[in-house]
Amino acid sequence: xxxxxxxxxxxxxxxxxxxxxxxxxxxxxxxxxxxxxxxxxxxxxxxxxxxxxxxxxxxxxxxxxxxxxxxxxxxxxxxxxxxxxxxxxxxxxxxxxxxxxxxxxxxxxxxxxxxxxxxxxxxxxxxxxxxxxxxxxxxxxxxxxxxxxxxxxxxxxxxxxxxxxxxxxxxxxxxxxxxxxxxxxxxxxxxxxxxxxxxxxxxxxxxxxxxxxxxxxxxxxxxxxxxxxxxxxxxxxxxxxxxxxxxxxxxxxxxxxxxxxxxxxxxxxxxxxxxxxxxxxxxxxxxxxxxxxxxxxxxxxxxxxxxxxxxxxxxxxxxxxxxxxxx
Ligand code: NAP
Ligand code: GDD
Numbered sequence: 001x002x003x004x005x006x007x008x009x010x011x012x013x014x015x016x017x018x019x020x021x022x023x024x025x026x027x028x029x030x031x032x033x034x035x036x037x038x039x040x041x042x043x044x045x046x047x048x049x050x051x052x053x054x055x056x057x058x059x060x061x062x063x064x065x066x067x068x069x070x071x072x073x074x075x076x077x078x079x080x081x082x083x084x085x086x087x088x089x090x091x092x093x094x095x096x097x098x099x100x101x102x103x104x105x106x107x108x109x110x111x112x113x114x115x116x117x118x119x120x121x122x123x124x125x126x127x128x129x130x131x132x133x134x135x136x137x138x139x140x141x142x143x144x145x146x147x148x149x150x151x152x153x154x155x156x157x158x159x160x161x162x163x164x165x166x167x168x169x170x171x172x173x174x175x176x177x178x179x180x181x182x183x184x185x186x187x188x189x190x191x192x193x194x195x196x197x198x199x200x201x202x203x204x205x206x207x208x209x210x211x212x213x214x215x216x217x218x219x220x221x222x223x224x225x226x227x228x229x230x231x232x233x234x235x236x237x238x239x240x241x242x243x244x245x246x247x248x249x250x251x252x253x254x255x256x257x258x259x260x261x262x263x264x265x266x267x268x269x270x271x272x273x274x275x276x277x278x279x280x281x282x283x284x285x286x287x288x289x290x291x292x293x294x295x296x297x298x299x300x301x302x303x304x305x306x307x308x309x310x311x312x313x314x315x316x317x318x319x320x321x322x323x324x325x326x327x
Pocket of ligand 1: 008011013014033077097122123183
């Protein structure tokens with residue numbers, strides 16, 4: 001039985017990857033940080049099937065001890081301070097976790113067992129002010145936030161440990177991927193959740209930032225398969241994972257409100273609090289290398305993704321208001 005350690009197991013991708021690996025017959029270990037209240041909401045359904053162990057990307061000892069204890073065959077480093085706006089308010093913390101945290105993981109692997117395969121969660125945010133369209137593995141990076149800059153460091157240190165020490169280390173450059181488990185602060189979930197609440201009469205407006213930004217949105221459930229595929233190849237490498245389609249935030253809103261038979265223009269207000277100091281205007285990925293070498297293709301398109309997220313938010317909000325009414 002293969003053993004995998006997943007950092008960021010409590011996050012969106014961690015939860016889908018853990019399910020995926022369990023289905024493949026893996027012994028799954030998940031690293032989570034200590035919090036005063038438990039935040040296992042995304043993994044409640046699988047907590048009895050996985051080993052949950054405490055550790056923090058800020059703490060070298062905890063990571064090293066954990067890798068020594070688990071002795072994994074594969075490590076998926078998904079933990080990060082992953083919200084772009086927070087990275088301007090907490091740039092140093094973002095750098096410590098999202099950039100240096102990667103070196104801590106790599107150092108721990110190198111000293112405990114350099115044969116462990118390593119996946120680094122890199123991102124299309126590294127392309128930032130994009131130098132070419134579509135973006136591919138060879139497109140130069142131009143990050144536009146402390147988060148993006150931290151991820152560029154994480155990417156290059158992964159490449160560097162592969163080239164310096166011969167580690168089997170891969171960097172997956174994933175474009176935005178969403179799901180009903182997406183955090184409420186990210187744009188897709190903010191839109192689907194608020195629209196669902198408007199439909200149910202619980203909210204009456206949606207305050208937004210830049211509607212012109214364009215993203216290549218895929219489904220998180222599809223993208224975790226690509227992470228695993230990268231570690232099953234003969235040679236470690238870096239891959240862009242994307243749908244190849246781009247849509248504006250405005251189109252996302254139109255799709256979502258349209259699905260609910262609502263006129264979005266009546267509810268959406270522009271609020272400068274949500275406009276970023278530097279924007280990433282256009283992301284669209286060319287995943288042809290992943291198609292060719294990994295045999296990976298996305299299955300869920302944006303329209304279907306929006307439907308899945310809206311339906312889930314309608315259900316969730318109905319349950320929450322039902323519970324409130326009972327109290
Ligand atoms: P997410 O939902 O924000 O999850 C982040 C995870 O990291 C959470 O489990 C969080 O734990 C954990 N974490 C944060 N700080 C930590 C620390 N100091 N030590 C240990 N764990 C820590 O993010 P996601 O959407 O699943 O994304 C997974 C990874 O892929 C991230 O690295 C992200 O930057 C990257 N990525 C995401 C996308 C996307 O579109 N989703 C695209 C490209 C790359 P808590 O639950 O305790 O906060
Ligand atoms: N969150 C948010 N809230 N975004 C808004 C809003 C708003 O009210 N209004 C407009 N936007 C725009 C942002 O300016 C950005 O251009 C776009 O919507 C997407 O924002 P997010 O969903 O917050 O995601 P992101 O693209 O900044 O970052 C996500 O994807 C990256 C991959 O490209 C995160 O998951 C990162 O961790 C990930 O690396």
